[in-house]
Amino acid sequence: MGKVTAIYFSATGNTEKSLKALAEGAASALGAEGFEGVDVTCEPEPAPREFGPDDFVLFGMPVYAGRLPLAVKDRITGFTGRGTPCIVAVSYGNRHYEDALLELMDIARSQGFEVKGGATLIGRHTYGEIQVTRPDAGDLAACRSFGAQVALRKSEPLALPGNRPYRDGLLRGRFHPLTDESCVECGLCVRSCPMQAIGGDCRTIGEACISCFRCIRNCPVGAKNMDVPAYRDFAVMFSEKLKERRENEFF
Ligand SMILES: Cc1cc2nc3c(=O)[nH]c(=O)nc-3n(C[C@H](O)[C@H](O)[C@H](O)COP(=O)(O)O)c2cc1C
Ligand code: SF4
Ligand code: SF4
Numbered sequence: 001m002g003k004v005t006a007i008y009f010s011a012t013g014n015t016e017k018s019l020k021a022l023a024e025g026a027a028s029a030l031g032a033e034g035f036e037g038v039d040v041t042c043e044p045e046p047a048p049r050e051f052g053p054d055d056f057v058l059f060g061m062p063v064y065a066g067r068l069p070l071a072v073k074d075r076i077t078g079f080t081g082r083g084t085p086c087i088v089a090v091s092y093g094n095r096h097y098e099d100a101l102l103e104l105m106d107i108a109r110s111q112g113f114e115v116k117g118g119a120t121l122i123g124r125h126t127y128g129e130i131q132v133t134r135p136d137a138g139d140l141a142a143c144r145s146f147g148a149q150v151a152l153r154k155s156e157p158l159a160l161p162g163n164r165p166y167r168d169g170l171l172r173g174r175f176h177p178l179t180d181e182s183c184v185e186c187g188l189c190v191r192s193c194p195m196q197a198i199g200g201d202c203r204t205i206g207e208a209c210i211s212c213f214r215c216i217r218n219c220p221v222g223a224k225n226m227d228v229p230a231y232r233d234f235a236v237m238f239s240e241k242l243k244e245r246r247e248n249e250f251f
Contacts, residue, residue, distance in 0.1 A: 014123025173211020
């Protein structure tokens with residue numbers, strides 16, 4: 001048995017949590033000594049890597065507008081397999097995942113992986129107050145058990161939901177965070193922006209911003225915010241619209 005590797009982009013941590021639970025399940029079923037996590041969130045050009053037929057790989061990305069986030073999806077194209085078994089998983093904020101899982105499967109297959117299973121997993125939405133405690137303990141337990149099940153699956157044809165051509169996706173975000181006077185200029189947001197969109201003054205946000213809100217979630221003093229009426233109104237409306245709980249799906 002080779003290695004188990006979980007490769008993910010995760011701006012606010014939902015994909016990371018879920019993918020790691022899937023990987024834990026796969027590793028324990030395969031008798032591997034744990035797994036390696038490869039986080040490409042802050043890596044514009046990750047080093048290419050090749051996996052063999054005895055390895056097991058998991059790919060995870062969030063859903064942006066029913067697609068993979070277009071500005072960052074190329075971060076996984078340097079990872080290639082030689083018939084390497086894999087799981088593809090997308091994390092989404094309780095609205096829908098539309099074509100994102102299919103797109104991730106297509107990328108994995110085109111890079112030499114054999115996609116043995118797929119999952120669409122709920123995580124707290126970036127905007128508003130939607131499913132704020134997810135993925136929860138039950139979600140993660142379900143991921144562990146699905147990871148174990150897929151790792152032991154025989155090769156069989158797999159169909160995943162979604163349509164080709166894929167729907168239009170998002171290259172840039174519509175909300176650019178603000179910074180209030182409590183900022184202590186620690187530089188954390190500058191270093192950890194997936195798009196390197198925050199200037200050295202810790203305030204200026206460039207056009208590359210994808211509105212992932214990583215800077216808002218991680219600011220130690222709560223200085224980064226989206227406290228403007230247009231966003232507040234949208235967040236209230238959106239939270240009401242998406243309040244009904246959706247469930248994870250495993251394929
Ligand atoms: C720009 C943007 C677009 C999004 N589009 C969708 C969507 O189409 N459907 C959905 O259910 N959630 C959507 N979300 C919510 C994220 O998919 C969800 O919060 C996900 O769990 C984030 O994963 P992460 O924490 O790993 O970054 C969107 C979030 C952002 C920032
Ligand atoms: S993380 Fe917060 S406090 Fe630190 S530089 Fe960014 S906005 Fe300022
Ligand atoms: S500046 Fe934009 S892209 Fe960078 S972390 Fe903040 S919301 Fe995400």
